[in-house]
Structures are given as C-alpha cells and as structure tokens.
Amino acid sequence: MDLVKTLLLCCIGFILCIKAAGAEHQVVLVAGSTSPLHDISSIELRKIFLGFNVMRDGHVVKGLRNTGDEDLNRIFLQTVVAMSEKSYMRRQLSQTLRKGIPRSLEYDNLEDLIKALSSNPYSVSYMREDAAEREPDVKILRVLWEKY
C-alpha cells in the first residue's frame, strides 16, 4: 500500500513538474481579472498593437507592452505584430504622426503592468503563463505562443 502511495505521489509530482516547466514556455494574453474581455482574435490583437481601433461595449481596447523580459519582447514582435523592433517603432511613430494615436504604453515592471491592467478593464497585455497563473489580479484570455 505504501508503495502504491509513493508511486502515486511521484506521478503527481512528475505531472506538476511537467506542467510547471511547460508554463515557463507559454506566453498568454491577459486582461485584468474583472475585465469583461474574453474573445480577442489574432487579427484584432495585431490591430490593437498596431494602433488601430478595436472596440468592445463602446470602449477602445488598449494594448500594454510587457518589456521587462527580452525573450518575451522578441516573442511579442514575432507572434503578435510580425515585425522587427525597428519596423514596429517606425510604424508606431507613423501612427502617432498621422492619426494622433499614442504608442502602446510600455511596462518593464510586472507589478506596474498588473496595476495598469486592473485600472483599465478594456486593456490587454501578455506574459508568461506561470506568472499569469500566480497573479490573482489577471485572467488568461488565451495562449499566444508555446514552445514545443
């Protein structure tokens, strides 16, 4: 019986380890925990971060950049906007100059990012899944990227 218990505990521990390792290799789209947002498509997400308007319930959805982690920033550029850092910067400057659309706000501190998400329920950002799961003030909308 003890052997069965030990094996069971080992299996649970192994599964949790795999899940934890997987979480580090996933990037998720998040919003504040009280946000009414739940369905942002890939095209809409690209629009949000390129300075186009996506509206929900009469509110413009804002994109907040998580710039604290270099790898995460690279994944964002590849997966969400599909541009190099230089092209993305030029594109954002151009949107401000042409349409008066301010660039997406950047946060290099996770705590500040979470505060910003909580203060505007119509804002979205991205972070690693393990960080999102640890944080009660954010909810995961969907997986943006994962390492196979």
Add this chain to the structure above:
Amino acid sequence: MLEHEAENHMTIYSRHRIAIAIALMALFNVSQAWSEGQHELLLFLSGGPTYNEVTPESGPDGSDFAADADVVYSYLNGRFKFLGEYLLSTHENELERFKLGWQAEAETIGWIGRFHSPSRYWNSIYHHGQYLQTSISRPFIEEFEDDGGVLPTHSTGFMLESSNELKLSAGLQTTFSFGAAPVIGEHELEPFDLLNTDSDHGAAADIRLAFLPDQLGDNQAGLILSWADLKIDGNHTAEQLGLQRVEQYTIGAYLDWRWTDWKILTSLVYVNNQDKLQTQTLKDTFVSGYLQAEYNLHQDWILYGRLEETSNTDSSIYLKLFPNIIADRQVLGLRFDFARSQALTLEVSRVIEFIGAETQKDEFGQVLLQWSTVFPWTW
C-alpha cells in the same frame, strides 16, 4: 499705415487670446480628467546644409543651412483625441496642425481644426516628420505652401476618416475634408492661420480614396480629388493681370508599394485652374508627377532616386503667380540609419526651375546633407 498698425494690434490681440487659451489648457492638463488619458510627445529634429551649383538671380542662394524642430503632441482619452503639431525652423515658425477628434466607431473618426489636406498623399503620411521620410527633399507638387508649394496643403474645418474591411483582409479608406482654403499671397499660398483669423479665405474640399490589399499594411493605391476657391491677397502679378480669384480643381492618383527590398512611391496630378478675371474666366491646366524608388541595400542603408516633372510651367497663368516653379528634377540619394533612431542622408539633384512671371529658366545642381532623428515620450 494706421490701418496696418491696427491690423498688427489685432494680430497681437488674437495671439494673446490664443496664449491665454493655451495657458488655460495647460491648467486643465493637470486636472484629473486630463491625466486619465494617454499622452504622446514626439520631437523630430533635422538639419543640414544645402549647396546650389549656380546661383540664379531670383533663385535659391548658393548655399544654405536649414534646421527644423517639429513638435507633435497627441492625447487620447476614450473616444476623444487631440493632435497638435508645431514647427520651429530656421525659415519659419508655424502651428501646422491643431485638431480635435471624436472616434464615432472603430473605423470612423471625425476631426475639427487645422490639418494637412488629405488630397496631398505625401504630406498625409510624413507631415513634417523628416526622420520618417527617406528623402531630404519632397516633390514639388507635395511642397508645403511656405516652401514654394503651389497646391493647398493646409485646410481648417472638419475632416472625416473612415475605413471599410473588404474581402481577404483588404481595406478601403475614405478621407474627406471641407474647410478654409489658403489665399494667394504676395509670394506664396497662405493658409488659414489659427493665430490670426482676420484674413478672408475661400473654401476647399478634399477627398482621398485608398485601397489597401492588407488593411493593416502600408501598401496602398489611391485616388485624390480636390477643389479650392483661392482668393487673391496681395499678389502683385495677380493684381497686374486683373485676377480676382482662382477656382482650382485637381484629380490624381498615387501608389505606395513595397516588394521585399524595394519601395515605390509615385503620384500624378492633373490641375485645372479657372482664373477669374474682372470680365472673363481663363482656363489653364498643368500636370505634375513624380516617381520615387527606394532600395534597401542593407538593413541600415537605403539608396533612392526620384524623377519628377511638371508640364506647362511656362504657359500656366496660375504658376506665374509664384516665384519659383520646379519643372523638372532628378534626385539620387543615400540614407544611413544608425543608433536607435538617427539617420544621415546625402542627396544630389539636377533641377530645372522657372522664375515665375519672367518665364526665365534656370538649370542647376544641388547637394543636400541632413541629419535627422526623433525623440518619443509616452505617458
């Protein structure tokens, strides 16, 4: 003389009123409502020397140095937007744009204020952000009024921008504006000045229709149309001709396209002027076009060239009202991007220019060197 002094007092009085209004807005800026929105400030800096191979009698000086600081401020709070652009340079100081916008729907926004005419495509994408445009010079037909431009580039009134999604992620953008047109001043077109609202301006309407194969991309092809009632205000040549106003119609097309390392930006505009004299109306027309090709030699190096030509420069009555008309220009340039957002550009060109009413033709070479950058702040 007294009238002139009174006019100056009025202008100073108007400027004081505007300054007080801006000070009040600055106070409002610190209020809670304002701080809830998002602000962006862009400072575009550029400068460099120009060398002209020969010095035509009425043409450009042998050498010159120009430096510009363009300040762009935008504010966004929910559906409300504000955009202001002020240019300080060695040649001028001007409030370029000042407009308030309301986002009616996701793809529709209405603006009131002063803005760049949507029918001038080049200006609608680069405005005064010299760092973002590859070349140092801009085509003659796209020049701003105070840089020798002969088509209206500023309007004050309202503008409506809307986008429609088409099949396969393509998009159709429509921009329409109606407002005050410039007047034909002593040497140049003079747009409506928000800081001096006394002069008498006619009306102008502009339309731009753009097709984008990818609504989130930069590639587009479009049609541009405009109408403007240009009143005469102190232009001696116009007064000598007995010209009272010019009704101007333009129709044109443009293409702004990228293929891997190539970019093409081209436009062709047909201009029809109804020159209203005291007893009759004369018609004159001209066509102006340019083709700019850019090639990415390397990640940080861009080689570019531009051909531009304007027809009927020696026969158009309208063009005789302006001192310098570029009839033909060939441009070759090289841009080097370095650091985070700085660029050095070298441009050589051959220019054929008509000196206004005298129909004197000058041909000369020009060399320009420019450093440009942008400093962005978001909060």
